[in-house]
Amino acid sequence: MSAEILSLSAAQAAAAVAAGELDRAELWGAYRERAATDTLNAFTWVADDAPAAVDGPLGGVPLAVKDLFCTEDVPSQSGSKILEGYRPPYTATVVAKLQAAGAPLLGKTNQDEFAMGSSNENSAFGPVNNPWDLTRVPGGSSGGSAAAVAAGLAPWALGTDTGGSIRQPAALCGIVGLKPTYGACSRYGMIAFASSLDQAGPLTRDVTDAALLFSEMVGTDSFDSTSLGMPSPVLLPTRRDLSGVRLGVPEELLEQEGGLEPGVRARFDEALALAKELGATVTPCRLPHAEHALSAYYLLAPAEASSNLARFDGVRYGLRVDGDHDLMTMYTHTRAAGFGPEVKRRIMLGTYALSSGYYDAYYGTAQRVRTKIAEDFAAGFSAVDFIVTPTSPGVAFELGAKSADPLAMYLNDFFTVPMSLAGIPAISIPAGLSEGLPVGLQLAGPAFSENALLDAAYALEQAIGFDGSPARTGEGR
Amino acid sequence: MTDYEPVIGLEIHVQLGTTTKLFCGCELSFGDTPNIHTCPTCLGLPGALPVINAQAVHYAIMIGLALECEIAPRSQFHRKNYFYPDSPKAYQISQYDVPICGAGRLGEVRIHRAHLEDDAAKLTHLGASGRIDDAQRSVVDFNRGGTPLVEIVTEPDIHSPQQAREFLTLLRTTLRALGVSDVDMSQGSLRADANVSVRPVGSDTLGTKTELKNMNSFAFLEKGVKAEIERQIALLESGGRVAQETLHYDPVSGRLTSLRSKEEAHDYRYFPEPDLPPLVVTDAMLEAAKAAMPELPAARAARFSSELGLPVERARELAFRAELGDYYEAAVTEGGDPVMTANWIQALIERIGTEIDPADSKVTPEALAAVVKLVGDKAISRDAGREVLSKLVDEGGDPAAIVERDGLGAISSADGGLAEVVAAALAGDPDAAEKVRAGNMKAVGPLVGYVMRETKGRADGGEINRLIREQLGI
Numbered sequence: 026m027s028a029e030i031l032s033l034s035a036a037q038a039a040a041a042v043a044a045g046e047l048d049r050a051e052l053w054g055a056y057r058e059r060a061a062t063d064t065l066n067a068f069t070w071v072a073d074d075a076p077a078a079v080d081g082p083l084g085g086v087p088l089a090v091k092d093l094f095c096t097e098d099v100p101s102q103s104g105s106k107i108l109e110g111y112r113p114p115y116t117a118t119v120v121a122k123l124q125a126a127g128a129p130l131l132g133k134t135n136q137d138e139f140a141m142g143s144s145n146e147n148s149a150f151g152p153v154n155n156p157w158d159l160t161r162v163p164g165g166s167s168g169g170s171a172a173a174v175a176a177g178l179a180p181w182a183l184g185t186d187t188g189g190s191i192r193q194p195a196a197l198c199g200i201v202g203l204k205p206t207y208g209a210c211s212r213y214g215m216i217a218f219a220s221s222l223d224q225a226g227p228l229t230r231d232v233t234d235a236a237l238l239f240s241e242m243v244g245t246d247s248f249d250s251t252s253l254g255m256p257s258p259v260l261l262p263t264r265r266d267l268s269g270v271r272l273g274v275p276e277e278l279l280e281q282e283g284g285l286e287p288g289v290r291a292r293f294d295e296a297l298a299l300a301k302e303l304g305a306t307v308t309p310c311r312l313p314h315a316e317h318a319l320s321a322y323y324l325l326a327p328a329e330a331s332s333n334l335a336r337f338d339g340v341r342y343g344l345r346v347d348g349d350h351d352l353m354t355m356y357t358h359t360r361a362a363g364f365g366p367e368v369k370r371r372i373m374l375g376t377y378a379l380s381s382g383y384y385d386a387y388y389g390t391a392q393r394v395r396t397k398i399a400e401d402f403a404a405g406f407s408a409v410d411f412i413v414t415p416t417s418p419g420v421a422f423e424l425g426a427k428s429a430d431p432l433a434m435y436l437n438d439f440f441t442v443p444m445s446l447a448g449i450p451a452i453s454i455p456a457g458l459s460e461g462l463p464v465g466l467q468l469a470g471p472a473f474s475e476n477a478l479l480d481a482a483y484a485l486e487q488a489i490g491f492d493g494s495p496a497r498t499g500e501g502r
Numbered sequence: 503m504t505d506y507e508p509v510i511g512l513e514i515h516v517q518l519g520t521t522t523k524l525f526c527g528c529e530l531s532f533g534d535t536p537n538i539h540t541c542p543t544c545l546g547l548p549g550a551l552p553v554i555n556a557q558a559v560h561y562a563i564m565i566g567l568a569l570e571c572e573i574a575p576r577s578q579f580h581r582k583n584y585f586y587p588d589s590p591k592a593y594q595i596s597q598y599d600v601p602i603c604g605a606g607r608l609g610e611v612r613i614h615r616a617h618l619e620d621d622a623a624k625l626t627h628l629g630a631s632g633r634i635d636d637a638q639r640s641v642v643d644f645n646r647g648g649t650p651l652v653e654i655v656t657e658p659d660i661h662s663p664q665q666a667r668e669f670l671t672l673l674r675t676t677l678r679a680l681g682v683s684d685v686d687m688s689q690g691s692l693r694a695d696a697n698v699s700v701r702p703v704g705s706d707t708l709g710t711k712t713e714l715k716n717m718n719s720f721a722f723l724e725k726g727v728k729a730e731i732e733r734q735i736a737l738l739e740s741g742g743r744v745a746q747e748t749l750h751y752d753p754v755s756g757r758l759t760s761l762r763s764k765e766e767a768h769d770y771r772y773f774p775e776p777d778l779p780p781l782v783v784t785d786a787m788l789e790a791a792k793a794a795m796p797e798l799p800a801a802r803a804a805r806f807s808s809e810l811g812l813p814v815e816r817a818r819e820l821a822f823r824a825e826l827g828d829y830y831e832a833a834v835t836e837g838g839d840p841v842m843t844a845n846w847i848q849a850l851i852e853r854i855g856t857e858i859d860p861a862d863s864k865v866t867p868e869a870l871a872a873v874v875k876l877v878g879d880k881a882i883s884r885d886a887g888r889e890v891l892s893k894l895v896d897e898g899g900d901p902a903a904i905v906e907r908d909g910l911g912a913i914s915s916a917d918g919g920l921a922e923v924v925a926a927a928l929a930g931d932p933d934a935a936e937k938v939r940a941g942n943m944k945a946v947g948p949l950v951g952y953v954m955r956e957t958k959g960r961a962d963g964g965e966i967n968r969l970i971r972e973q974l975g976i
Contacts, residue, residue: 251778328773337548
């Protein structure tokens, strides 16, 4: 029975509960037991007891939540030693909404420290194994969430995406990941990395699950001044064809130096061919400033992070390492011991970018590039409905392969960062395998086009027919 | 010795009297149990976000209107980054390049800008010196953290310590009239820093300035600025140079000590606050602020002068202390002659002192108006009026009843008493009587003096004169 329950998608499980065919406690128990046997290091905390049942559209389907979401009285550490054991006094809005809609908290998932990373190797609580190949990374920073869903340890999960942190691990783990329009969901209670870029989003087995979870996440929040909600309700996708849909391919971007792995390019081209069969037109489109996106991103995001992470000072919560009887050394000892090397690197970068005398050359220029990129997309969407790219230039890489080379690691976000800077929605769906490892296809649309985006992604998903089940029944092969 | 001109600019922090804090729903408080008015946002907990307080924006717009500032239709919050235990986010949310209130003016002093920001928490250092460096322990009270502040920056248009004090007094009066703040310097709801420099008279370049921090009373502001001007002049006269630094004035010792020099100045790494969209002031918000504007002290003084006929100085005295103005208008409403009432309020202040609100004295505005009327109607003499006022200050009550009880009513010919006293005066000094009869009116003095003595000041001077003429047949 348990294997049968675990094989259901979240939407199927919710429907079965609603129809009285599946007992909510049994559903919880199956996943609780499965999560407790996690050998991927995907979870940093798993719930002990079944929470009180809440009737709602999410049908009691348990939810894995990225560590950086604050959950009341439950460890919320953002993958950092400086927050080890920290249990906040409140719950993030998005998590509270999903709980109220009937998705109980199954566990907290591992991540790169403060969401800074593309491999989940920057976690203070150890790396996560990719269920498709235990010697490889699951991607990051929402690596724990992606691995948990791919391995069937959780029916679905919450992640956050700043420059690709939902889409890239979804691609590397062979699942679906949606980064919503900036402002669609509340950020209240998400431990901030880069405030102008961070967005919560679903990591799920399929597009329907992503739409279902997303539909209960959205909305304005009186605790988040940048939350806008969605202009119309989120619908479950139904579309089976792509007739009349115009897809744009930014060829220049795809031909960048150090570019795509051939297997990724092959799956991408096959997906485009399928899209044409479904009735879509595929045309080249130009994003002339997108090649500068990574450079702008690695100034803006660290700049905001250097300010957001300044509050971790050992005074009120989290780690404190005593100083030499003065305040300054308490600060420096605490932060030296509490932050990992990648976080320190970005704090240094960001502090420098904001320094008096350098501000305009770095932060100012990066903001102008960001505006240009947003204008590129706006111009692009006047001619096409969606822009499609591979999600990541390559498949999951070996643990440790890029740890020593930050710039190589940053290139993982090459296709995902431009959309983040523009604040527009983008989804990654599995497009098949390359060398036995999943390849992701990214579709991006104009701000608040999630319904159309989910519909198009659903049509492609049905046509591609990716079978992710090998990863789900066993942890790796 | 060269003559020097001081050049002074003020930076004033005003705590707004809103119901809740600037970026969260926690109640404002003073002197409450520490750390009970807190939430994830004002504690700077991970994941918490700021949301702007509409009432604080409303108050800031009112302040801008009162200071004749340009109100920015779209202003921007910035983060001012610094590490200190009183700042739980490790940055203050302030405004930088586009403040909500631009250039303006109050009296003779131009306003550079005014902007919104959040206050720090209250830090207490336990230890002998009260300084963080050698404190045994330091404790933080976050009740104050997140209180809305408006920082008002003047242009360097002030040229004496006295003028600095007068400007701050007018500003406080104006803010009090707006009802946007307690403006209590001793409780820190009004805090002033001064930028001070001196230059030879006639020079049009500014000297090097120093910044005097947090002078917490009007007297200290005046004294501190005076001391700093004297220090700078002495330094220049002895061939030295003024160093740009931040100074603390100790009102007890009168000493100025350096807090930090320019070299130690922070790099605050300002950047636009990504958690807050630009602050848009709509026409509706602007109209609401205009509708809420009370009459401001300067306008009130002009009205007292033009409509009620008060001399300019007297009009300002009453209008610039809102409580005096209110008391004055209440007494005038009760029927007191406007000019006479203003004079009698002066007499009242002499009796109760300048620190007391007359509304808190035992003399009600109705009672003062009654005194004014009794004197005006010659029912009591001016001297008797003063005596009644003194008794009112001590015991309160109704002036007419005091006059009746203490027999202070004016003696008049009507009740017969005064004519007899005048007759006695004429009989007692026939020389003077004869001189007056002959037309020498200067000789009337001793006669009036006699009557006043006999009646203990209860007689009216005009009435005495009338009776003397009548009885002498002139």
